[in-house]
Amino acid sequence: MSMQERLLQKIEDLKALWKQDGLDGLVITDNIDQFYILDFFFYPAEAVLLLNETEIICFARQLYEETLKEKFPFMRVVGLDKQMAAAAVAEAAKLGLKRVGFDAGKESYMSGSLFKAAGFVEADSYISSLRQVKDEHEIAVLRESNRIAYQTYEYIKPLIKTGVSECEVAAEIEKFMRMKGASATSFQTIVAFGENSANPHHSTSSRVLKDNEAVLLDYGCVYGGYCSDITRCWWHGDNEPEEYRKIWNIVDKARRSGIAAQAPGVAAQKVDATARAIITDAGYGEYFTHRLGHGVGLDIHEEPCNDQTTKAILKKGNVLTIEPGIYLPGKFGVRLEDTTAVTDTQAEILTRN
Secondary structure, eight states: OOHHHHHHHHHHHHHHHHHHTTOSEEEEOOHHHHHHHHSOOOOTTSEEEEEESSOEEEEEOGGGHHHHHHHOTTSEEEEOSSOHHHHHHHHHHHHTOSOEEEEGGGOOHHHHHHHHHTTOEEEOOHHHHHHTSOOHHHHHHHHHHHHHHHHHHHHHGGGOOTTOBHHHHHHHHHHHHHHTTOOEESSOOEEEEGGGGGSTTOOOOSOBOOSSEEEEEEEOEEETTEEOOEEEEEEESSOOOHHHHHHHHHHHHHHHHHHHHOOTTOBHHHHHHHHHHHHHHTTOGGGOOSOSEEEOSSSSSEEEEESSSOOOBOOTTOEEEEOOEEEETTTEEEEOBEEEEEOSSSEEEOSOO
16 A cells, blocks of 8 residues: 555545544644654644545645645645644635534644634544554554664663663663664663662663663664664673562563463453563562553554553554563662564564564
8 A cells, every 4th residue: 555545544534533523624733643644744833734525734834835745746735834723723614614623632722722712623532543553554664663672672782881871871772773763762761770770760860880780771762753662671790689580580471471461352451460460479569560551653652551440452453562560669670561563363572673
């Protein structure tokens, strides 16, 4: 399927959703949702899309005008550096659209107030729903994004020596991912040494690695617009404590069980419960302080999630992390994370070479 065919299919899927709610159009201001629809990146507040039954209209900064007209000959492009939301409202009135929806959960106060005053309807987050199920093209891009992350682990582990700082390792991780084709990091790179590894969201610091202590790396990159996410940890030194090895094996068993539990039709809550039970039964339940995993795509955190309260049922095309952890305050933490894609019958690990 060509890129244009994929784009037009996404729009048809979107139309089917808004028609169920009796809408005759939709306005899109979120730049990540815009990327999902067009496969074209705008920075925030650089464009507004207005879709109806017969037309796609893009109000965008004038610097994009010629590029957009060339890339999307079927889309009407209006070059406009200011008041794009107001222009969309005026155009909807001109076209006689009666019920135009907007995603209130992603809207700014100013634009949202303008849309409501114009009679636009607060609609469901249709694009967020569509983004939960990735097509073959998206899975291929996610596979490459996560392959870069895994290759980075293979590259960086031998370079981590006594005396190096967390910040130095983070910089080398990010440089390598860029050299492999990444456009950005998925989130702030976490490098944690020793007791810092017991903080699940440690802020990478100038702390220097000493002999015989824990190392934890949690990072990812953006490739082709799509995120990767991986966590690896190990003991640095020859005198690995028995407790560390025990906990590492428990977490690894929980990771493997969580991955194996994923399949179409399975409740995401059950996936969390399956992995969590292994840690709880081993006596460390109180030290597993977060959900088992989250969706990954154009954003690093998307639905569905593998957690204790979700009502989500997994579908083919969902991409989620499995990242159990045990954190002993003041001592060390162990988290092992893979990004996975739900296939016809099971889950594929994407974080591999």
